[in-house]
Amino acid sequence: MTAALTAPAAPAARPAGVPRQWRWLARLHRSALIGGGALVLLTAAALVWLGGPLTDASAAAWKAYDACGFTPRCSYDQSAILLYKDVYNYVTFAVLAVPFLVAAWAGGALVGRETESGTASLAWTQGVSPARWLASRLVLPAVLTVAGTGLLAALHRWAWETGRDRIDTAKFWYDAATFHANGIVPVGLALAGLAAGALAGLVLRRAMAALAAAAVAVGVLWGAVHAALPYLWPSVTRVTALDEGPLGRGLHVGEGVLTAGGGRAAAPCLTSRMQGCRDTLADMGATAFYRDLHPASHYWPLQLVATGILLAVAGLLTYAAFRVLRRTTGTTRG
Amino acid sequence: MTVPALEADALGKRFGRRAWALRDCSFRLPAARVCAVVGSNGAGKSTLLALAAGLLAPTEGTVRVLGAHPAAARPRVGFVAQDKPLYPQLTVAETLRMGADLNPGRWDADTAHRAVAGGDLDPGRRIRALSGGQRTRVALALALGKRPELLLLDEPMADLDPLARHELMGLLMGEAAAHGTTVVMSSHVVAELEDSCDHLLLIGGGQVRLSGEIDDLLAAHTRVTAPAGADLAPHEVVESRTTGRQLSAVIRPSGPLPDDWRTHTPSLEELVLSYLRNPTAPAPAPEILEAAV
Numbered sequence: 001m002t003a004a005l006t007a008p009a010a011p012a013a014r015p016a017g018v019p020r021q022w023r024w025l026a027r028l029h030r031s032a033l034i035g036g037g038a039l040v041l042l043t044a045a046a047l048v049w050l051g052g053p054l055t056d057a058s059a060a061a062w063k064a065y066d067a068c069g070f071t072p073r074c075s076y077d078q079s080a081i082l083l084y085k086d087v088y089n090y091v092t093f094a095v096l097a098v099p100f101l102v103a104a105w106a107g108g109a110l111v112g113r114e115t116e117s118g119t120a121s122l123a124w125t126q127g128v129s130p131a132r133w134l135a136s137r138l139v140l141p142a143v144l145t146v147a148g149t150g151l152l153a154a155l156h157r158w159a160w161e162t163g164r165d166r167i168d169t170a171k172f173w174y175d176a177a178t179f180h181a182n183g184i185v186p187v188g189l190a191l192a193g194l195a196a197g198a199l200a201g202l203v204l205r206r207a208m209a210a211l212a213a214a215a216v217a218v219g220v221l222w223g224a225v226h227a228a229l230p231y232l233w234p235s236v237t238r239v240t241a242l243d244e245g246p247l248g249r250g251l252h253v254g255e256g257v258l259t260a261g262g263g264r265a266a267a268p269c270l271t272s273r274m275q276g277c278r279d280t281l282a283d284m285g286a287t288a289f290y291r292d293l294h295p296a297s298h299y300w301p302l303q304l305v306a307t308g309i310l311l312a313v314a315g316l317l318t319y320a321a322f323r324v325l326r327r328t329t330g331t332t333r334g
Numbered sequence: 335m336t337v338p339a340l341e342a343d344a345l346g347k348r349f350g351r352r353a354w355a356l357r358d359c360s361f362r363l364p365a366a367r368v369c370a371v372v373g374s375n376g377a378g379k380s381t382l383l384a385l386a387a388g389l390l391a392p393t394e395g396t397v398r399v400l401g402a403h404p405a406a407a408r409p410r411v412g413f414v415a416q417d418k419p420l421y422p423q424l425t426v427a428e429t430l431r432m433g434a435d436l437n438p439g440r441w442d443a444d445t446a447h448r449a450v451a452g453g454d455l456d457p458g459r460r461i462r463a464l465s466g467g468q469r470t471r472v473a474l475a476l477a478l479g480k481r482p483e484l485l486l487l488d489e490p491m492a493d494l495d496p497l498a499r500h501e502l503m504g505l506l507m508g509e510a511a512a513h514g515t516t517v518v519m520s521s522h523v524v525a526e527l528e529d530s531c532d533h534l535l536l537i538g539g540g541q542v543r544l545s546g547e548i549d550d551l552l553a554a555h556t557r558v559t560a561p562a563g564a565d566l567a568p569h570e571v572v573e574s575r576t577t578g579r580q581l582s583a584v585i586r587p588s589g590p591l592p593d594d595w596r597t598h599t600p601s602l603e604e605l606v607l608s609y610l611r612n613p614t615a616p617a618p619a620p621e622i623l624e625a626a627v
Contacts, residue, residue, distance in 0.1 A: 018438065019435065019436040019437065019438060020435040020436070020438065021435070021436060023435070024432050024435060024436070027424070027428070027432075028421055028423065028424070030423075031423075117419050118415050118417060118419030119419045119420065119421055121384075121387075121389045121413070121415060121419065122415070122419045122420065122421075122476075123436070124388070124389060124408065125387055125388075125389070125408060125411065125412065125413035125477075126432075126433060126436040126437060126476065126480065127408075127409050127436045127437040127438075127440070127480065128436050129405070129408065327391060328390065328391060329388060329389055329390065329391060329405065330388065330390065330391025330392065330403075330404065330405060
């Protein structure tokens with residue numbers, strides 16, 4: 001049978017039109033949007049609770065405790081103190097878990113499930129070019145990720161600041177978890193996780209494998225940034241006398257002794273008030289202790305450099321994802 | 335004919351460092367044909383269709399679709415993959431609305447609804463709750479609703495019962511005839527293609543073994559029965575078998591045949607099977623391949 005009964009329709013005359021894929025992206029990931037939104041709101045509510053009533057109760061309890069002095073019979077609200085500590089630890093953990101959740105979702109559900117089941121090719125043959133398809137899957141989640149993670153980190157910082165001078169056991173600014181949760185590192189980490197998930201989904205074409213790979217990538221990235229953190233900004237050196245030992249609070253980079261020749265050496269012991277230590281220090285010609293550290297004023301420079309590195313990694317991963325897509329589908333441009 | 339619907343030139347695709355799925359494929363498919371792509375499993379049929387749909391990039395050679403690069407032709411091409419991927423969380427009605435939104439200016443809602451209507455499908459049903467045949471129907475509706483100029487179907491009828499197969503094939507052929515759509519469909523069930531297709535592309539071992547109008551291909555071949563020991567030269571032999579005192583063969587005659595040979599035109603299935611059974615059978619000369627262009 002020959003099918004050429006009528007002239008082919010003339011689609012060139014029709015307007016090309018841009019596919020309306022945004023509402024379908026939202027529809028396809030409706031449950032993730034609702035779940036993720038609920039998670040952010042619950043954590044935000046917990047942070048407000050922490051920074052408000054829990055901080056007040058804990059601060060009052062600490063005030064009562066400090067007023068006790070050495071009075072043998074004295075009462076203070078210990079449960080308020082413990083509740084504050086527990087909730088603080090949980091919400092810090094929740095804020096830091098967001099990048100992992102974003103990466104796992106991006107690898108597993110956003111891209112990996114579509115490449116595994118073939119619905120990605122369905123979209124590509126339904127008028128959405130591969131590049132547009134990937135762009136939509138990066139832009140909308142990126143906006144929501146920045147908004148959600150940013151809100152939680154900002155609230156975490158607020159909650160921490162309200163308790164900082166009133167609660168005796170409040171975390172120092174350089175405590176590892178608090179350092180990250182208080183700033184913009186989680187935002188950079190979440191964006192890198194999103195890009196890593198998209199790339200893993202395109203390369204591995206398996207939802208579970210991409211989920212795991214993206215989550216591991218976030219862990220490795222975070223570990224690397226954390227290890228490099230002390231060296232991301234020039235540190236400050238504090239020199240102290242031999243009988244004082246190395247001093248100075250902040251994010252430690254390194255410490256040791258300064259020798260008469262102007263060199264640095266590892267500290268064999270930490271104070272010249274002890275006979276043995278004094279002799280050892282004299283033998284090596286030590287003149288003072290030193291400690292390299294970052295004072296609190298370095299908090300934002302360190303956060304900015306760390307986040308900048310993470311954003312650069314996110315950009316590279318995004319570029320790689322588009323390259324992979326272009327090479328597999330042979331698309332020259334979007 | 336004007337621009338061919340599909341044109342491959344030394345097309346090849348290799349996955350990773352493994353063997354070639356498709357190599358050195360050259361053929362032309364004129365527009366407004368219904369073409370069957372046949373071959374055994376793993377012959378490279380799906381790879382060829384994915385290359386034409388612009389879902390894979392060729393390792394070597396080129397493929398042009400409707401006169402353009404496959405990626406540029408994608409808006410004018412409909413594709414249904416073998417496993418009929420659809421979003422399981424959407425309903426049937428939502429899936430069709432998505433088709434409309436993703437193909438602005440092209441979408442033909444009537445055609446899409448007609449394809450779904452025959453299947454007694456509840457539009458509010460989720461895709462994940464559909465049977466294999468119902469999914470095929472929705473996938474075909476999405477591809478047809480796009481009103482493509484070229485429709486690529488990879489094993490489209492595999493999940494369907496005979497009744498639904500007959501009905502959907504009728505719908506497909508009706509739409510193709512009404513709009514002058516070129517249809518390329520792969521199958522390993524040759525019988526289901528014989529009535530609907532007018533062009534054949536036989537793929538074997540990653541290469542094009544046979545390509546042309548079915549009528550021309552059948553006319554170029556003869557099934558002969560001759561006494562055992564008969565000399566088949568100078569005719570080209572696709573397949574020959576001797577049973578007792580009788581020799582039966584499928585040949586391409588290159589001149590008049592002796593009078594004592596009984597001859598008849600092979601069926602499409604006989605022709606395809608004779609090539610599939612004999613991977614080393616010579617391919618016809620290019621003039622047969624090009625005869626229909």
